[in-house]
Amino acid sequence: MTESNIVTSSSARTVLDSAVVRFAGDSGDGMQVTGDQFTAAAALARNDLATFPDFPAEIRAPAGTLYGVSGFQINFASQDVFTPGDAPDVLVAMNPAALKTNLRDLKRGGLLIVNAGAFNAANLKKAGYETNPLEDGSLNGFNLVNIDITKLTVAAVKEQGLSNKEAHRCKNFWTLGLMFWLYGRPLEPTIKWIQNKFHKRDDLVQANIAALKAGHAYGETAEISHNRYEVPAAPVASGTYRNIGGNTATAWGLLAATQLSGLNMVLGAYPITPASDVLHELSKFKHFGVTTIQAEDEIAAVCAAIGASYAGNIGVTTTSGPGMALKMEGIGLAIATELPLVIVDIQRGGPSTGLPTKTEQADLLQAVYGRNSEAPLCVIAASTPGNCFYMAIEAARLALKYMTPVILLTDGYLANGTEPWLIPKLDELPRIEVKFRTDPQGFHPFLRDPKTLARNWAIPGTPGLTHRIGGLEKDYDSGHISYAPSNHELMCQTRAAKIAGIADDVPEQQIDVGDESGKLLVLGWGSTYGSIREAVQRCRTRGLSVSHAHVHYLNPLPKNLGELLKRFDRVLVPELNLGQLVKLVRSQYLVPAESFPKVQGQPFKISELEERIRQMMES
Amino acid sequence: MTESNIVTSSSARTVLDSAVVRFAGDSGDGMQVTGDQFTAAAALARNDLATFPDFPAEIRAPAGTLYGVSGFQINFASQDVFTPGDAPDVLVAMNPAALKTNLRDLKRGGLLIVNAGAFNAANLKKAGYETNPLEDGSLNGFNLVNIDITKLTVAAVKEQGLSNKEAHRCKNFWTLGLMFWLYGRPLEPTIKWIQNKFHKRDDLVQANIAALKAGHAYGETAEISHNRYEVPAAPVASGTYRNIGGNTATAWGLLAATQLSGLNMVLGAYPITPASDVLHELSKFKHFGVTTIQAEDEIAAVCAAIGASYAGNIGVTTTSGPGMALKMEGIGLAIATELPLVIVDIQRGGPSTGLPTKTEQADLLQAVYGRNSEAPLCVIAASTPGNCFYMAIEAARLALKYMTPVILLTDGYLANGTEPWLIPKLDELPRIEVKFRTDPQGFHPFLRDPKTLARNWAIPGTPGLTHRIGGLEKDYDSGHISYAPSNHELMCQTRAAKIAGIADDVPEQQIDVGDESGKLLVLGWGSTYGSIREAVQRCRTRGLSVSHAHVHYLNPLPKNLGELLKRFDRVLVPELNLGQLVKLVRSQYLVPAESFPKVQGQPFKISELEERIRQMMES
Amino acid sequence: MSNIVEPTRLTKKDFETDQDVRWCPGCGDYSILANVQRVMPELGVPLEQMVWVSGIGCSSRFPYYMNTYGFHTIHGRAPAFATGIKVANPKLSVWLATGDGDGLSIGGNHLMHCLRRNVDVKILLFNNRIYGLTKGQYSPTSEVGKITKSTPVGSADQPVDPACVALGVNGSFVARSVDVEAQHLGDVLRRAAHHVGTAFIEIYQNCNVFNDGAFDSFTEKAHKAERQIRVEHGKPLIFGANREKGIRLNMRTLALEVVSIGVNGVTEADIVVHDETNPTLAYMLAHMPYPAFPVALGVLFAETRPTYDGSLSEQRLGAELKQGKPDLDKLLRGGETWTI
Amino acid sequence: MSNIVEPTRLTKKDFETDQDVRWCPGCGDYSILANVQRVMPELGVPLEQMVWVSGIGCSSRFPYYMNTYGFHTIHGRAPAFATGIKVANPKLSVWLATGDGDGLSIGGNHLMHCLRRNVDVKILLFNNRIYGLTKGQYSPTSEVGKITKSTPVGSADQPVDPACVALGVNGSFVARSVDVEAQHLGDVLRRAAHHVGTAFIEIYQNCNVFNDGAFDSFTEKAHKAERQIRVEHGKPLIFGANREKGIRLNMRTLALEVVSIGVNGVTEADIVVHDETNPTLAYMLAHMPYPAFPVALGVLFAETRPTYDGSLSEQRLGAELKQGKPDLDKLLRGGETWTI
Ligand SMILES: Cc1ncc(C[n+]2csc(CCOP(=O)(O)OP(=O)(O)O)c2C)c(N)n1
Ligand SMILES: Cc1ncc(C[n+]2csc(CCOP(=O)(O)OP(=O)(O)O)c2C)c(N)n1
Ligand code: SF4
Ligand code: SF4
């Protein structure tokens, strides 16, 4: 559907300008579906929003265990939203384990909806509760709504005569119905969704719809010591929107690059969390001229991609931290042979295997420096799920124009998080010019464009241009192997100058929030965009002289960055690592930028940033 | 032999305080042997010296070709010597190709000894000479000594009735004889060497000795328009000396570590230039409890070494640039599991395969940052061939004491270069204390020493301490897998603090040459030690206020370094890369250190450094 | 952490850890774990003398559940770590758990070199023909045309057979078993434990979440007898519910064929007798196309030959005998030196 | 750089480059190069449609001397690059030069996966049983006990046989030849060129500097006839100076044996007839222990089956037919959207 009517708010509702809701339950409780449907409803109500799913590391952990808890948080508002929110206003806990692992985040006095039906001895034990929190008063600080959702759901669906197991499975729609009632959302869209999701089994369609309606009705009738809310539509730019996650946006951006450049694409990839979904998504688009190779390992993946580039396709490889480390020797060859290559590193928690399902920004220095010898390449980063689309196109554009590998950094938080996204039109996107060399006249493989310093690209199959390239140093003037001392230096400097020159081809650094100069600049990169932006805005409303600049181009850095940094008394660099961008700017500009590190596998909370900023202003 | 008599200088000689001689010829001409023998003679004459062999990249390039030329340069003196010298005073060119590729370096007016016998049409053509340089006057600027060494050698050895090929092979000893005459060296040691080298073939013994004596006699008798030289003994510290190269010193340092720690050693290595010789050397010392595994690749090599460390040996892996890139994922695991590991990276020219037989210092940033996520380790570097011995021991000491991987950086120049070396005694070297955990009481694998933060080392085979470790994040207090946010941050900070703490355990940064403060500090690391030291000394004799400090500990940097740098108006950082240490010190200390890069696969010339220093002083 | 236990008194319990097992309910890995824990006590190896090494994957979680020394390393490299461990301390009993992706995709080369070197390590390859931990992509053992997340219209590459790979690189012990066949798996594990050299066991393992029932057609009670052949050294290759079928070598085609004993003149004498020392026979058995032939289970090949770690120990010993105690001072002062 | 040349008129010269060849004088690589350059013109492939890919090693210098497109990549990874090239442009004729170290040590896994996928690439493995470029360490094909720079008291690991490895991973074309056997090598190259799928050729190559004469015992004129057997499809496995010896299958041991025709009742009828479509026979031939048996040369195995690149092209084609022209706007607007 492209359009939808939304319910008009009844006077009985408290109007909020934003709300943060978290659904938490067993891996088997369908919390991700519930979250997605609730998100769709908020989107259709034209709220701005941001979501954050939080999966367990285990595939399907035993029911009721703490490490088996799956969560989904959404922040939706009648104003701009930049993060999934810090502390939830509403927590839905489907079992004791979910309560145990999530309660600490719920706002004091927040609304706590629990499925009492799951609070039996066995589950309480698995969650490590001595006594039942629903009874021992430990939840007094919260607005507890205690419902036996299991029983009510089973009752609601009994007509369909489902198996006990299947009946229980409908719990999440009952809960969704109740939440829809709470926020005045229409049921139709979800009913439609249920209908075609389960179209093969009418009994399930009926049952889930029944559960949904029952949950909604329960709200209407039951005495919930709580009034209803309304979060009005947000004033956003007009256009057509969709909800999108970072991995999908990355994949679609790469698809766009094929259309904008007119080239086919080969993705060489080896599965790894959280990057695998980009491989999965791209493997569906063979008709875009995209071929995906699930290689035997990351090394083969990058080498196959380089081979494809050598043959005239766009070579792409996608991975995460440990896989990135394995690709570095191959990337070095792409640098030495000056072939286009797009490398997407969807960062995760480390070191080593680390925390595979958690987010982190700690591959920046690896991306910039992690190869033997002087091996410069271009590094860029996406800042929001939707931005991944544009940065993926940009990575391809720069790789093709400068005949160089380009590393695009995203992370687990961007990969799985979603946001409403204003859908662009293909013909609004900039074309990517690619010229293959065909003229034998005076050809050698390392002839360069005087402006970009990119070498000419002569692909196999082109008559009269047969030539050999490789990883040994080449003569600047003939492309043949050369061990001559001064030639080597010339080539090293040329490769470096080519990458440095990209700074003239990318946007200058903008101030994202606040004045062009002032007391404090908060300098960020990557997925911290939303939290920093929001924190800085809040501080500014408190009258603090602070601005936010977010770097999308990390190597080379924007050419005005140094000058921009010097316009502020102090520079704070919050990163989900122990301080990496801060090292780059300190060494390049000699500014006393200060690091604000966080390495917890979790994004920054807005409040953490606000507090840190306030401290700095006071000190 | 441990002692030897040297000839007393005859008054007929010009006494020099130093001389630089280069032997250049075809790969088949035995220039390396000639160089080694000439070096031994200088050493026995108690000169201080430094050598620099320069091999072709090809195994055995066709005779007479430019890329088949093999060279050996020695700088010997009656004073301290720190480099093989810039421009040779004497060049020995055994064929046209050798002349063509080496003449440019010979000092104007320098002594040029050529084997006229090799200057035939074929060889001239191969070397790309239109006309014969011996006749076209192009060598007028030099002191040309033009001898048909081939003919004279053949004549000298005819009694032995060797094959023509074998007779020609004696050319190098004839040449050596002449050079011995020129510098007044005794023939005995070389005669002894010939005798046991060729003991299986008496005719070759006789022939080579005859050639040697003939060359010497030729000097005595023939009218060489040139007088003889004497380079008196250098005043060096008393003790027993030997000549040593960097790869040998590295291997021996590792052997010493086994004796000092009482642990066995497993070297996991995959052959790669210029690192292979360390594998070759260590494979001879099984009776030191050293096992060498030639693994299937660099990844297996480092993983086998880590496995050996896990089992309680000293795990070591040796490689060069491209191989280093491949090891990074494995090294990350050693960091996460906190196991001792010694990694030796013998740097070579890059990027990618680059210039395999040439030297470079461009793996520093890879060593410090080249892994996914926050993966800190210790990086140290050797400064001279002999220093490799001590730094190898130091790498093992730090790895074992701090339960961490340590990367030791050397390079192709150190690996193959040699210097006289004051031989230490085992019992003068510091013992390396190793305590394995044996007490089950309160044990968990990540219990730490409160001071060093090193975890306790419990090796398989120890009763009662069975445990599991791996690359996933661990709980600080139990060592079990943990995905807890704050625990992850604590562990990341602890790993970082452990490495940072090493700064308290290593020598403070010294000024190697010059005053403790002043106008300019030249900050170096690694194999540039000799050239920088010499250049700075020369500038100081010219009264310039310049000092030299050479960093051996690169991560962490010495704790007094920042303060030391600030005592100088300016800091210059010469490196055989495009500027890497300079990035580290700028970002860490915010000093405006300036880079002096050279990437030519060749060491710095003293003159290049002198000139740059003088420029800075003038500006 | 465990306490010291007399090897003689070891029980299954002693091999269990305090960690709760984090595989999906119903995963075949559970039964493999149970069988291993059941067999280990019989080996008389003290807990502390045993090391379990693994790569990354669901299967590679194995070491966390064995109360011995354990090293959960990185993806695909376990054989290299195991080699280093065994060479450093040959007294240890080293076991390795890997998967079809860990062992044959990213780790294929290390597996191959471990086998050819004949390092004394026991390798259990859990073959579920899928990538489990990364949530269901095809693996090098997945059948052609497999529809997975990464191959929506089917995989294009043909699989390898783990046993064939092991035989191709001269593995000295190659066997097959099934996760749920307690008796058979137990026997194979015992044989492997007593083999000196690399023992390679492929275990068909059901991933009930991403590749459920991959092996049902020959592991389920109903067809087992018809679709499996349990090979035993010195015994004829007979199978079938009533042991009425056998494997014969067709002289003309030089290929194996399935025959029915008693039917047109075929007697037991025609049936090939299994000889686990014959690499060709092992190769033929491993290679038998299913379902035209039954799946061969058991020890396909076993041969004793020098181990890598053993030879290296001998070299160390030999060196000590020949060169005596290490003497660094002597080494440093060897060759040309001079004293001032 | 070359100029455009009519494929039909191509000669050996056309395939030579202006680069001087940098192998040691006397290296077997020279004769391989000469033979390849001699055969290529016959294939009717235009210079620009041919790509030579290699890793690192003396052998991997090969592409620099072929006047086609060439990619000298990194150590061991050539099969992965070749796969990317062939998949990106299936029209290209892709050839690969590798060594026993490049292809079987660091590169073993990529070789294995290229073979199992059956990528349409021709692989020439120059087997000199040594690391040449790094100046003489033993390789995975070096005999046990080999004394080299890295193994002063002899190597401890047993070698693999390249052909056996290729067969173990279902290689669809597996052959052997010798550097200096112009005629034979030429024939094998032609067969490989016309095979659709991965063609694997092991070429025994003499490294006269670091492993001189490694193959003399069966390549030298004197013993050739006795120590080699040239296999040909459909022809009996007969060898010997007077073609008096043959290979027979011993029914009892199920192993091959050398017999003398005419001696105690052996007739030609007893001799196995080579069938290059029989993997078992190929395995037995590749596996024959030398010198007890002769070294089998020629096409050991050849079978046509779908190629990886071919199947992927079909999938792309199928997708275009099914899903039509790519339409990004439609994609971006698919699913739930809303307009403001
Ligand atoms: C270097 C690296 N690449 C990729 C991954 C992601 N990864 C983890 S396990 C796995 C494959 C698991 O398959 P398998 O070995 O068959 O084990 P299973 O889960 O099926 O038991 C992959 C691709 C990783 N952890 N490390
Ligand atoms: C990553 C990496 N590791 C190691 C090397 C060093 N290296 C170059 S060639 C080679 C082996 C060569 O042996 P082989 O493949 O048999 O080729 P040959 O020289 O014998 O023809 C090695 C180890 C390298 N170039 N790159
Ligand atoms: S995903 Fe499959 S293999 Fe992994 S634990 Fe679950 S069922 Fe077992
Ligand atoms: S080293 Fe050996 S293989 Fe390499 S070029 Fe020389 S002879 Fe040939």
Ligand SMILES: [Mg+2]
């Ligand atoms: Mg699997």
Ligand SMILES: [Mg+2]
């Ligand atoms: Mg070789």
